[in-house]
Amino acid sequence: MAQTQVKSQLMSASEIDRTLVRLAHEILEQTKDLDKLAFIGIRRRGVPLAMRLAAKIQALEKRTIPVGILDINLYRDDLSTVDTKPVLNSTEINFPIQGKDIVLMDDVLYTGRTIRAALDGLFDQGRPARVQLLVLIDRGHRELPIEARYVGRNVQTSDDEIIEVKFQEIDEMEKVLLCERVAD
Numbered sequence: 001m002a003q004t005q006v007k008s009q010l011m012s013a014s015e016i017d018r019t020l021v022r023l024a025h026e027i028l029e030q031t032k033d034l035d036k037l038a039f040i041g042i043r044r045r046g047v048p049l050a051m052r053l054a055a056k057i058q059a060l061e062k063r064t065i066p067v068g069i070l071d072i073n074l075y076r077d078d079l080s081t082v083d084t085k086p087v088l089n090s091t092e093i094n095f096p097i098q099g100k101d102i103v104l105m106d107d108v109l110y111t112g113r114t115i116r117a118a119l120d121g122l123f124d125q126g127r128p129a130r131v132q133l134l135v136l137i138d139r140g141h142r143e144l145p146i147e148a149r150y151v152g153r154n155v156q157t158s159d160d161e162i163i164e165v166k167f168q169e170i171d172e173m174e175k176v177l178l179c180e181r182v183a184d
Helices: 013-030 046-061 113-123
Strands: 003-011 037-042 067-070 101-109 130-138 150-154 161-166 175-182
Touching: 003 013, 003 161, 013 046, 013 130, 013 150, 013 175, 037 046, 037 113, 046 067, 046 101, 046 130, 067 113, 101 113, 101 161, 113 130, 130 161
Parallel strands: 037 067, 037 101, 101 130, 130 150
Antiparallel strands: 003 175, 161 175
């Protein structure tokens, strides 16, 4: 398996936080009815993103935005190449999504295949009124016609580069790194 090495740090903890404040304001500006708004984080790093943005909107508007967790492992089109026994985590959406304005969240948008799988999983839960995509980093290289409505930062990358998002909740550190694959 190819190893990676860090090329540069793209975002610090404070830059991530400032970006999330901006994204929270953008969501509020673009949402007509906050009562219909709900966030769904794609498991793993889409979840802390959704939780943090819900907390920021709570602080700004004094209203709770429902947050759900979506596990897409069974919906991946590369499931057979990932592992013979994929790890399945549960989807936790404890509110009806019917008629909701859903903001689907993930840390990095790359080929679009994760989002395609997430849409399949989401629509198995019901039929929202609208689904918009929010990503912390859009790195290009799309293989499917998928575009994020809310983007923290666009980063041009090569196919040999990888974006690693580190969140305190999962990684016990807070930063976004640009890494590159190196030969063994």
